[in-house]
Amino acid sequence: MDYFPEGVVDPATIADCSDVSYNYGNYRDYFDGVLEYEDGRFHIYLNTHGAFEPSIPRMRFTFAHELGHYFIDEHRNALKKGKSLHTSFYKLQRKNIVELEADFFASCLLMPEVRFKELATSKKFDFSLVELLKNSFQTSISATLFRMIELDTYPFMVVVSEANRIKYHWRTEDFPYKYFVEHGTGKLPVLTAAGDFFNHGEEYADTEEVEVSGWFNSYKDDYRGITLYEKCIYQTSLGRVISILWQ
Known part of the structure; x- marks a missing residue:
């Protein structure tokens, strides 16, 4: 599903519509983001340590990643049963399957396949195309490149x-x-x-x-x-x- 067919995907709006609360705070280097379940409600903690602003691509991806833990049934149900998910840190390569699934969710959410492929194939490949995609979807260079590889655009x-x-x-x-x-x-x-x-x-x-x-x-x-x-x-x-x- 493309939640924002005409513009940049906003994880905060999705959280608001899904009754998932969230806050930004300086949690030093303990995590980049974490989803917790307490008193019948889900809450996302987002770490601004390092002067990260909510609008920067890395923070947007972390937010979308934590939403992945909420929307993926196995992850959400595990939290409801009192189990703890792996705390999330930004990494170029992961091995933990739970984190990989949340990464893939975030990639699909922020860079919807149809719109992404349409723009990715609109011109001959060079670095300016990567920058165009990065700026259009407000994602990092690395996340943009991984999505291009996933979709085999060139x-x-x-x-x-x-x-x-x-x-x-x-x-x-x-x-x-x-x-x-x-x-x-x-x-x-x-x-x-x-x-x-x-x-x-x-x-x-x-x-x-x-x-x-x-x-x-x-x-x-x-x-x-x-x-x-x-x-x-x-x-x-x-x-x-x-x-x-x-x-």
Whole structure:
């Protein structure tokens, strides 16, 4: 269901209409958000620690995530029975199935499939399209990219690097490259824009054109002379680079 067919989804309005109370407060680093059930009512606590405002994408996603715990029957019923759900923290990759389900709910809620795919396929893929989607749905870069991968809107890959190593990576099913140059070691390939950051402190403001063979290996295909685009998002305070790769 698309709760806001003409505009940006507002989790607070959905909570109000569902008789779920909520408040924002500074809870230090105990959690980003948590849904509790007490005295027959549900309440969402949202953490503003770090000067987060209710309107920023990360806070909106946390709110939608907690609504997921409410609307997913198994989660809501568990709370009613006195069981405690996993407290929620913002993470690029989770393993807890309860948190994964709430993340997926939040993604679907904030970025409704029909509207998202219509806009995502309205122009040729480049980073400006990611920014257009991010701004249109008021979601973070990472949440927007994950939704694009879920819906397989265009062949591309996302690589998250920390400490000169590949921490995570995701790809659409039709992205043609799979095995990294340092496959099996976890090392970030040197001849890449992300590699330039960790090895030389270089940050590129624009999208770079790089050799496919700088990123990927193949035992049967010759990648010499084939290029792809790499756009780096630098999260220097976290020592992290997010690379978006496409052709």
